[in-house]
Amino acid sequence: MPKDEIKDFRLVGTRPNRPDGLDKVTGRARYGADITAPGMLWGAVLRSPHAHAKILKIDTSKAEALSGVKAVVTRADFPTGLTGEDWNLQENTMAGEKALYDGHAIAAVAATSSQIAQEAVRLIEVEYEVLPHVTDVDDAIKPDAPVIREGAADATVPEGMPPNVVKYFEFGRGDVDAGFKDADLVMERTYKTEATHQGYIEPHACLGQLGADGKGEMWVCTQGQWYIRQMCSAVLGLNAAQLRVTPSEIGGGFGGKTTIFMEPLSLALSQKAGGRPVKIVMSRSEVLRATGPTASASMDVKIGMTKDGKLTAARAEFRMQGGAFPGAPVDMALYCCLAPYKIDNVEHIGYDVLANRPKCAAYRAPGSPMGAFAVESLIDEMCRKLDLDPMDVRLKNAVREGDQASYGPTFGSIGLAEVLEATAKHPNLSAPLGPNQGRGVASGYWFNHSGETSVSLAISEDGNAQVSVGTPDIGGSRASIALMVAETLGIAYEDVRVNVVETGSLGVNEPTHGSRATFASGKAATVAARAAIKEMCRRAANEWGIDEEAVEWVEGAAQPAGPNAGEFPPMSIKEIAKNMGKTGGPISGHHESVPEGVGASFGCHVVDVEVDPETGHTKILRYLVVQDAGRAIHPSYVEGQYQGGAVQGIGWALNEEYVYGDDGRLQNPIFLDYRMPVASDLPMIDTQIVEVPNPGHPFGVRGVGETGITPPLPAIANAIQGATGVRMSHLPMTPTKVLAALKASQE
Amino acid sequence: MSKIHVTTVVNGDEVEFLADPRETLLDCLRDHLGLTGSKEGCGTGDCGACSVTVDGVLISSCLMLGVEAQGKKIETIEGMANGEELHPLQRKFIEHAALQCGFCTPGILVAAKALLEKNPDPTETEVRYWLAGNLCRCTGYDKIIRAVMDAASEMRGAA
Ligand code: FES
Ligand code: FES
Numbered sequence: 001m002p003k004d005e006i007k008d009f010r011l012v013g014t015r016p017n018r019p020d021g022l023d024k025v026t027g028r029a030r031y032g033a034d035i036t037a038p039g040m041l042w043g044a045v046l047r048s049p050h051a052h053a054k055i056l057k058i059d060t061s062k063a064e065a066l067s068g069v070k071a072v073v074t075r076a077d078f079p080t081g082l083t084g085e086d087w088n089l090q091e092n093t094m095a096g097e098k099a100l101y102d103g104h105a106i107a108a109v110a111a112t113s114s115q116i117a118q119e120a121v122r123l124i125e126v127e128y129e130v131l132p133h134v135t136d137v138d139d140a141i142k143p144d145a146p147v148i149r150e151g152a153a154d155a156t157v158p159e160g161m162p163p164n165v166v167k168y169f170e171f172g173r174g175d176v177d178a179g180f181k182d183a184d185l186v187m188e189r190t191y192k193t194e195a196t197h198q199g200y201i202e203p204h205a206c207l208g209q210l211g212a213d214g215k216g217e218m219w220v221c222t223q224g225q226w227y228i229r230q231m232c233s234a235v236l237g238l239n240a241a242q243l244r245v246t247p248s249e250i251g252g253g254f255g256g257k258t259t260i261f262m263e264p265l266s267l268a269l270s271q272k273a274g275g276r277p278v279k280i281v282m283s284r285s286e287v288l289r290a291t292g293p294t295a296s297a298s299m300d301v302k303i304g305m306t307k308d309g310k311l312t313a314a315r316a317e318f319r320m321q322g323g324a325f326p327g328a329p330v331d332m333a334l335y336c337c338l339a340p341y342k343i344d345n346v347e348h349i350g351y352d353v354l355a356n357r358p359k360c361a362a363y364r365a366p367g368s369p370m371g372a373f374a375v376e377s378l379i380d381e382m383c384r385k386l387d388l389d390p391m392d393v394r395l396k397n398a399v400r401e402g403d404q405a406s407y408g409p410t411f412g413s414i415g416l417a418e419v420l421e422a423t424a425k426h427p428n429l430s431a432p433l434g435p436n437q438g439r440g441v442a443s444g445y446w447f448n449h450s451g452e453t454s455v456s457l458a459i460s461e462d463g464n465a466q467v468s469v470g471t472p473d474i475g476g477s478r479a480s481i482a483l484m485v486a487e488t489l490g491i492a493y494e495d496v497r498v499n500v501v502e503t504g505s506l507g508v509n510e511p512t513h514g515s516r517a518t519f520a521s522g523k524a525a526t527v528a529a530r531a532a533i534k535e536m537c538r539r540a541a542n543e544w545g546i547d548e549e550a551v552e553w554v555e556g557a558a559q560p561a562g563p564n565a566g567e568f569p570p571m572s573i574k575e576i577a578k579n580m581g582k583t584g585g586p587i588s589g590h591h592e593s594v595p596e597g598v599g600a601s602f603g604c605h606v607v608d609v610e611v612d613p614e615t616g617h618t619k620i621l622r623y624l625v626v627q628d629a630g631r632a633i634h635p636s637y638v639e640g641q642y643q644g645g646a647v648q649g650i651g652w653a654l655n656e657e658y659v660y661g662d663d664g665r666l667q668n669p670i671f672l673d674y675r676m677p678v679a680s681d682l683p684m685i686d687t688q689i690v691e692v693p694n695p696g697h698p699f700g701v702r703g704v705g706e707t708g709i710t711p712p713l714p715a716i717a718n719a720i721q722g723a724t725g726v727r728m729s730h731l732p733m734t735p736t737k738v739l740a741a742l743k744a745s746q747e
Numbered sequence: 748m749s750k751i752h753v754t755t756v757v758n759g760d761e762v763e764f765l766a767d768p769r770e771t772l773l774d775c776l777r778d779h780l781g782l783t784g785s786k787e788g789c790g791t792g793d794c795g796a797c798s799v800t801v802d803g804v805l806i807s808s809c810l811m812l813g814v815e816a817q818g819k820k821i822e823t824i825e826g827m828a829n830g831e832e833l834h835p836l837q838r839k840f841i842e843h844a845a846l847q848c849g850f851c852t853p854g855i856l857v858a859a860k861a862l863l864e865k866n867p868d869p870t871e872t873e874v875r876y877w878l879a880g881n882l883c884r885c886t887g888y889d890k891i892i893r894a895v896m897d898a899a900s901e902m903r904g905a906a
Binding site: 027036114198199201283474645684685 | 786843874886
């Protein structure tokens with residue numbers, strides 16, 4: 001597909017009402033906690049008050065004796081002998097020999113009411129031996145830090161590294177030292193970002209049932225029902241196909257609902273309680289203490305630039321902690337941080353470090369925001385030093401199709417230059433600024449992802465289409481998939497119903513993650529629709545007694561492909577459907593693959609802030625998101641992704657952080673203290689959708705969910721420097737920190 | 748703990764339930780009356796997902812005990828539409844794509860309705876401050892604010 005070919009679609013690119021809208025505005029939509037089952041019990045979880053402690057003894061006898069309690073489980077009820085990530089998941093689900101962080105699950109109870117379950121949890125007696133702990137990444141990487149787990153380092157870690165380093169990354173190309181010599185300005189800085197939480201408003205909730213025969217069912221709010229199935233089965237030693245997992249409507253995920261936390265506990269409790277279903281709903285403080293926030297990072301960056309703005313070399317060395325388990329996205333951060341730039345000499349080094357914090361999960365473009373904060377901040381500072389326009393410098397060094405990415409592969413069709421050009425022309429970039437006001441720009445990158453995908457489509461008796469997809473709809477993917485299927489079949493948008501189905505209905509699907517739902521499920525649904533069309537053309541050909549190849553599909557009907565094919569009036573999808581029982585049976589199409597042709601997405605944000613010199617408070621005055629969508633199938637939901645991502649990034653930049661006390665306990669496990677942006681903190685979020693179609697998708701889709709959280713962190717820091725002259729290098733940029741920096745700069 | 752019998756009016760219907768004195772109004776709506784449209788996002792009064800009105804006053808139902816509902820008039824999201832006919836706010840939320848996951852939506856609709864009853868012509872700033880107690884993590888609020896402003900303008904036109 002040529003880059004700038006904008007096709008005229010009948011439906012793609014329009015903004016119909018979403019199919020689940022009515023249920024959601026009337027309160028009917030059923031989320032994780034909204035369902036009950038006959039004979040249902042309520043579960044509750046006892047959690048460690050210590051950041052690091054040996055579990056000497058758990059006495060559950062008083063809890064078991066409480067009337068109404070039907071089951072209590074501890075780690076002793078789980079199978080042993082797991083290894084690798086299965087062991088990590090099991091250990092995180094329920095502590096074994098040690099509690100590894102404040103909030104780590106120690107035991108769980110099922111009872112006839114939620115109140116009794118809570119009461120029973122308080123009756124469980126645990127003897128701990130408290131151990132020294134560490135929560136900060138720079139402390140955790142010290143050679144004499146408390147050791148979280150002996151022997152957890154993998155083969156990438158060279159001999160002699162500090163004990164909490166569990167993975168080590170090193171890659172690059174060219175000669176960075178020579179590159180720095182070619183530069184007119186070389187600068188080196190250290191940056192820190194704190195852990196933040198995805199902050200979905202719906203706490204984790206599930207209703208699990210498991211019989212003595214190993215057959216089970218689960219209703220759960222998740223981004224990926226097959227991941228839940230696979231992980232619960234691994235942790236509990238079950239046969240995966242015997243567990244049927246149905247996803248509820250999901251109240252936000254952002255990556256945080258792609259893994260398990262308390263889900264296996266509901267199954268273990270259910271089995272112990274004779275197969276009665278057990279519902280577990282997390283409280284907000286459980287969500288913040290014991291689900292998967294993102295990593296915190298400490299990062300050194302060194303960059304060389306000529307006086308006309310050419311980047312000559314870059315070196316990035318990142319340290320991240322992602323809790324008491326391996327998996328901080330330090331590799332992703334390194335891959336993404338320099339991706340918008342064509343630089344011949346690059347070096348990347350990364351350390352994944354254990355600390356006494358909850359096991360991190362994915363959070364929207366995992367790793368990319370931290371890396372961008374470091375690199376985009378430094379580039380901006382260098383532009384200011386050399387008196388260069390930051391947009392010019394970004395455009396001058398922008399990667400284009402055919403360039404080798406900083407992390408190795410060669411870029412296919414990408415739209416960074418188009419994004420930067422559109423940004424430079426946007427009126428926000430020339431809005432006048434007053435005193436104490438400043439403007440910042442920054443770019444961001446995300447690969448986007450495909451993954452295992454299975455979709456099935458069936459034509460109903462009346463000629464409508466039903467589509468079964470395995471990717472839960474978080475931000476409007478049912479609408480976008482219905483648009484693509486309706487476009488392909490030549491029928492109305494309203495005549496397509498897209499269902500997110502349970503694990504028993506389709507082959508394995510990866511979750512809705514990596515911005516993949518509209519790309520991968522959309523592509524598979526389009527291929528499935530084409531298969532159904534082929535079958536409908538065949539039925540018409542049989543009816544007319546002509547060759548199948550002589551029939552084409554136009555506007556929802558089969559018709560002879562040309563004058564030579566014969567003279568027949570078009571046969572509509574409704575007619576074909578009505579007769580399908582007599583012409584060969586049900587008509588359907590399906591597609592299973594790991595769809596190829598993922599298209600990466602770049603974005604650029606422009607923010608204007610005003611900093612109050614007396615309080616240090618930063619107010620967002622204007623905000624612009626420009627991003628390449630490939631093609632916007634439903635532009636309103638593309639804008640929604642841009643806006644939502646930007647505001648999460650604003651929260652990360654200005655307010656949000658996990659605050660641990662000296663005791664290693666989380667100090668702010670409620671929304672009052674874990675302060676996310678509210679409506680009165682923000683202006684409208686302006687968006688501009690750039691469309692450089694992805695040739696790897698039938699409609700050009702790239703995936704839009706993640707890139708948008710990346711630029712706000714540096715863009716706001718850059719704007720604060722513009723407003724105050726002060727460079728903030730440690731997030732979040734709270735009023736207290738900004739005020740201290742202002743004071744220090746005046747001394 | 749022995750339970751307490753509560754009689755109250757929800758969305759115009761008289762209802763009764765037995766409440767554990769520790770249960771919140773939100774628990775009672777959801778677990779005893781099957782009205783799961785009101786959501787629990789925090790349980791501490793910080794997210795607004797549980798917003799309902801009690802005798803016309805907007806509250807967080809996670810902060811009121813179920814037993815306190817005795818003799819009160821409660822309105823929840825389930826009572827917002829008039830049969831098949833959506834409230835203009837509900838319609839505008841769909842039209843403006845003002846929801847993604849939709850989990851915050853019931854609370855925001857209930858809160859926005861309470862605003863428009865007090866102030867039919869709010870400025871953007873007034874809408875933003877009124878809804879500052881309702882967290883939405885998906886949308887960045889932009890489309891929510893537009894939907895509320897548009898519904899207000901339609902309702903003023905219709906009046
Ligand atoms: S659940 Fe009541 S305010 Fe959050
Ligand atoms: S739409 Fe998801 S929290 Fe508001």
